Amino acid sequence: MRLNRTLRHWRIWAFITAIVLWPHAASAEDIAPDRMAAALSKLEALAEGVVADGGVPGLAIGVVHDDKVVFLKGFGRRQAGKPEAVDADTVFQIASLSKPVSATIVAALVGEKIVSWDSRIADLDPAFRLADPYPTSELTVRDLFSHRSGLPGTAGDDLESIGYDRAEILHRLRFVPPLSSFRAGYSYSNFGLTEGATAAAKPTGKPWEEVAEEKLYRPLGMTSTSSRYADFLKHANRAELHVKADGVWAARIKRDPDAQAPAGGVSSTARDLSQWVRLVLGNGVYDGKPLIAADALAETHVPLMTRGRNPVSGSESFYGLGWNVEFGRHGLSWGHAGAFSVGARTLVTLFPEQKLGIVVVANAFSTGVPEGLSESFADMAFDGTVEKDWVKAWDDAYASLFGPAVAAAKATYAAPSSPASPAGPASTYTGRYFNDFIGDAVVSGEGDALVLKLGPGGARSYSLEHFDRDMFLTYPDAETPDAPSGVSFVLGPDGKASAMTVEFLDANHLGTLARVGD
Structure with a gap:
């Protein structure tokens, strides 16, 4: 008990120290109405411009300030080459933006004392195993939501790609050797977080997808949001996934993420996600009523693991529970990105001191458009001017991440170093x-x-x-x-x-x- 209390105090102290000592933290003063109006106008123009320039086929944006949705609009097309337009109610697959959504759902369970962030997985889901017995016995929901279990980041993604379902993938994680010592390293794991979420739901006796609806989607009126791929497919007003084919956006690949639903399988709209942003910025209060216990939700934003610096903005970045926590040009922010390499890009960024948040969902990969729009909007809201072309900066960052990998694979197998030897029969x-x-x-x-x-x-x-x-x-x-x-x-x-x-x-x-x- 004393050890748990000491660790809890350490986490709170780390959080407070980071805020106090960060040299460029913005004040908590509200953003003037004329500044906000100018920022929203600039955001709309930028979004129209990136779609017109072919940056993405379509996207939708929601902005929340002082518990009000102050901007909500869609841009472009649901599918390239077809006339149907994106609007605020177009359903997108949000990929890893699902993680902070799922953290909010678990916070609801924690607030109701159904589970604790420090509940052991061995108690919740005794069949689950890691490669080593000690981490298996001590692993908690907190460990899995902060990616510090020791599991390699790609563990399970490979099995999903060849058709295994969630239960089989989670069972086979026991065969994966750890990448780091338990709680000593950060390694972003889709199926680690998926285990944390599904284990947290087990005391309810209901599947994760049903718990998500009960604890978050229905109470917030998120009627177009689901953690089931089948529900996404039922919507006529849905965005298709796009990748570049010969320099042109093409919708040619489907993605069923049900196996990792808590980590990457949510589908939603800009309208629905804006209601979730209101709840998070309201510290668990929605429409004036407490929905999730504030202390349970606050734990998701405590920085637990260092992620280094943001590769484009340079902000110091940490990971909490399903959330990135950054201390950057505009002070404290909470956020998370999402991506499917087969055609989705999403982002949420919240500035809790100003009760300001933006969510961007787009139907293409790879692109830095969501980050570029979010960074530009923040510059306008806080400073009244955009520091630089953030869309280009983030596009370049994504190109540098994925382009060289493909080029390296092609170079490796361009031709044998000497005349090829024949295969056997x-x-x-x-x-x-x-x-x-x-x-x-x-x-x-x-x-x-x-x-x-x-x-x-x-x-x-x-x-x-x-x-x-x-x-x-x-x-x-x-x-x-x-x-x-x-x-x-x-x-x-x-x-x-x-x-x-x-x-x-x-x-x-x-x-x-x-x-x-x-």
């Missing part, structure tokens, strides 16, 4: 392979080609193109269809493959499978 490689994490994989000969089947019941198929000797290439990413990834085989004494390494599943060194039969 198909029977050298065909057969069944297995490891505990990935499960079964089958390599079969289909015509003159080899095909790799992965996932439950061979749910995903990947054509294998010979590269050199016992190395083959496949193209697993639908959004970057020209980016190759290697599949290599090791031959045994009998001249047949004894093992296979699938590069796109090997981020955590779990991509090697042993041959178990023909």
Whole structure:
């Protein structure tokens, strides 16, 4: 008990110290009405401009100030090349913006004493395991929502990509070696947070999706918001996902994120999300009535793990519980971004001292438009002028993150260093392979080609193109269809493959499978 109290005091002290010592913190003075009006006018013009310039096919924005929605508008098209316009009620998949939404839902459970942020997962969900016994026994909801469990960030994302459902993915996290010591490192984990949320919901006896509706969506009148992909598909007024194809936005990929619903599976509108922003800025009070206990909600904004500096603005950045906490050019802010590499970009930024918040949802990847609009709006609201072209700065940042990775993959497999050696006959490689994490994989000969089947019941198929000797290439990413990834085989004494390494599943060194039969 004394240790828990000491840790709690340390967290509060860290939070207060960061605010007091931050040298550029803005005052809590309200923003003058004429300044706000000018900022909103500039925001609207910028949004119209980025859509007209092809920055994104469509987007929607909500701005809240002093518990009022002061701006709410859609721009552009739900789908490139089609006439249907985005409006404030267009439903977007919000990707990782789901995380602070889910943190708010868990805060509601905490406020009702159904669960605690420090409840142990071993008590809530005894079947869940990490690789090591001590973290398994001590792991809490707080650990998973602050990404300090030791799980590598991509753990589980790889299994989702080949068709496994939530229950199977969470079960298989026990096979993933830790990236860092327990509570010693920050590693952003979709399925870690998903376990934290679903475990927190277990005392209710209801699934997470139903708890989300009960505790947040219905009380706030968020009638177009859901944590189920099927509900998203029911909306005629929904935004399609877009990626660049030959320099043009194209809606060609669907994304069902149900497996990681608490971390990335919420769909919503600018109108609905603005009501959630009102609740958070109101410290749990909505329309004058307490909805979530203020102390339970406040814990989500305590900085627990350092994230370094914001790569564009330079702000000091930390992670709380499902929220980024930054101390930057305009003082304290809470925020979170979301992205699907198959075509979504979202952002929320709140300035709690000024009771000001902005949410931007867009239907394209990769783009820095949400951050660019948010930064520009904040500059206008606080300073009356925009410091620089933030949209370009953030676009450049995203390009520097993702462009080189694709280029490196192409360069790696551009051509063998010497004339390619021939592959063995198909029977050298065909057969069944297995490891505990990935499960079964089958390599079969289909015509003159080899095909790799992965996932439950061979749910995903990947054509294998010979590269050199016992190395083959496949193209697993639908959004970057020209980016190759290697599949290599090791031959045994009998001249047949004894093992296979699938590069796109090997981020955590779990991509090697042993041959178990023909």
